[in-house]
Amino acid sequence: MRKDLEKASDESLAKEILKDPENLSFLIDRYWQQLFFFVKRISYFSSDDTEDILQDVFIKVYRNINSFDSSYKFSTWIFQITRNTTIDAIRKKTSRPQEFSLDQNDLRQILVESGIDIEEKIINKEKIKIIEKTIRALPFKYQEVMILKFLEEKTYEEMVDIIKKPKGTVASLLNRGKALFKKEAFKKGLVLED
Amino acid sequence: MTKDKRACEIIKKIKKDQIKPIPKWQCRLFGILIWAGVFFAVILSSIFLSLVIINLLEIPFHIFSMNYFGLLIRFLPFFWLGLIGIFLFLGFLIFNKTKKAYRYRFLMIIAILFLVTLFFSLVLGRLKIDRQIRNFTENRIPQSLSNRPSHMVFCKRNMAKEGLLGGELMDKKKNSVLVKNDLNENWEVILTPETKIKKRAQLLIGDKLLILGNKVGELSFQAKVIKRIEENKNSFK
Numbered sequence: 001m002r003k004d005l006e007k008a009s010d011e012s013l014a015k016e017i018l019k020d021p022e023n024l025s026f027l028i029d030r031y032w033q034q035l036f037f038f039v040k041r042i043s044y045f046s047s048d049d050t051e052d053i054l055q056d057v058f059i060k061v062y063r064n065i066n067s068f069d070s071s072y073k074f075s076t077w078i079f080q081i082t083r084n085t086t087i088d089a090i091r092k093k094t095s096r097p098q099e100f101s102l103d104q105n106d107l108r109q110i111l112v113e114s115g116i117d118i119e120e121k122i123i124n125k126e127k128i129k130i131i132e133k134t135i136r137a138l139p140f141k142y143q144e145v146m147i148l149k150f151l152e153e154k155t156y157e158e159m160v161d162i163i164k165k166p167k168g169t170v171a172s173l174l175n176r177g178k179a180l181f182k183k184e185a186f187k188k189g190l191v192l193e194d
Numbered sequence: 195m196t197k198d199k200r201a202c203e204i205i206k207k208i209k210k211d212q213i214k215p216i217p218k219w220q221c222r223l224f225g226i227l228i229w230a231g232v233f234f235a236v237i238l239s240s241i242f243l244s245l246v247i248i249n250l251l252e253i254p255f256h257i258f259s260m261n262y263f264g265l266l267i268r269f270l271p272f273f274w275l276g277l278i279g280i281f282l283f284l285g286f287l288i289f290n291k292t293k294k295a296y297r298y299r300f301l302m303i304i305a306i307l308f309l310v311t312l313f314f315s316l317v318l319g320r321l322k323i324d325r326q327i328r329n330f331t332e333n334r335i336p337q338s339l340s341n342r343p344s345h346m347v348f349c350k351r352n353m354a355k356e357g358l359l360g361g362e363l364m365d366k367k368k369n370s371v372l373v374k375n376d377l378n379e380n381w382e383v384i385l386t387p388e389t390k391i392k393k394r395a396q397l398l399i400g401d402k403l404l405i406l407g408n409k410v411g412e413l414s415f416q417a418k419v420i421k422r423i424e425e426n427k428n429s430f431k
Contacts, residue, residue: 018215021208025201032200051200058204063213067221069293164296 010074014065021062028058031075034152035082041102041147043086044136045093053089057082076161079154083144083162090140106151107131113150114178116185134184142177149174228291235285236307240314242277244324245331247315249274282307354409359383363401373403373415383407384416391420 005016005026013030016023035057039050060081068077102110107128135143148154148162159170207213249271285307289295295303318324353359361375373381383405391397397420406419 021205024205024208025198028201028204029198055200055204055207059208059213062208063215064221065215066218067216160297166297166299168299 011070014068014074017062017065024058024062027061031078035078038079038082038147038152039086041106041151042083042140042144043090045089049089049093053085054082056089057085060085072161073158076154076158079148079152079158079162080164102132102135102151104128107135109150110135110146110181111185114146114181114185116182130188131185134181134188137184138177138181141173142180145170145173146177146181225293228288231288232285232292232307235281235288236311237314239278239281239285239307239311240318241324241327242274242281243311243315244318245274245328246271246278247319248324248328278311282311354381354415357406357408359405359407359415361403363397363399363403366397366399371397373405379413382411382414383420384410384414385420386416389417389420391422397422 005013005023006029008016008026010027010030013023013026017027032054035054036047036050039045039053040047043050043053045053057078061078064081068074072080111131138146144163145159148159154162156167156170160167163170165173282304286300286303289303289307298306315324318327359373359375359381361373361381363371364374364380365372369385371383371385373383375381389407397403402423404421404423405415405417406421407415407417410416
């Protein structure tokens, strides 16, 4: 039974969770890490705060499991709940200590996807700080779509459902975010030529 | 803290707080209520739009001596238009509460709501329900607010110079009829072989008429088109 549930699709796991809340542990196991990094990337919360948010997320998932619409991908639905819970937490916890949570690979990925070519294989500490500052200075709406697209590797359709905005708006947020990031990176000397 | 420990903690909290999933029927009911709200708003908009259309259709746009847009602005049923706006906006707000509303742009939602409204209002017109609704509202809503601004204006103002006369048929002669407007003026309306009588060939004493033509004397008017207004008699009072 345990092995079956480990391999079961998200949708059938959702049905099993309704029968027994203990089965939620399989879902937690499946999504914890992915959502943990997603929350950290968009919120800059500490690990403890992120875990608290995820606890709320999984309780919400359990409470609303009957409202899951099978026309969505389950992962999209759970990202949608996570995103909303994180935004609520950001509103409440602005004064809480924050830590930057994008690692060097994340930063490199964002740079590449934004069309910024960094020659060095390893970005030095100074540059990392500049890139971090540049990303953090971007408005949340741009950071969010860039993280979803470049780091979480979501499709446009999934992004539409996660951030609940029309496709055109998502695309323009992404383009504007990239352009703004490139512009700021250029100003800070990260890029030699625009 | 490990993942397993976290999972245990979450499940423990669910059990301790006796958290239960929201029942399926409740989720469905919520969805149904939202769509019922959208439908209700659209139906009300359709009713008001059908009243606008019926009012507009009675405006004699074919009077070439008058300015089309001036006439339109003058006779637009603003009360019904206002209500259409309110209910379309309400429909939009409720539609936004549906699960997938975010996939559509504002203008697209408004356009779709308007097209559905237009469709239903045409259906109401086709089934002649719009006339029944108008007759129903005529006695219940102050005329200054809503009904038949066109006819009210026609009959309460002397627009003979502009080619328009409205009033009640008082008398019939071979080549003319006597029409009394709301200003208590008795107009002799001259009929010629070219005069078209719309809606009914037979005019009866007491009929409410709209006459298009030319003023030819002090209280004399030559008719080009005579339109009999089928409506509740009270609407002219």
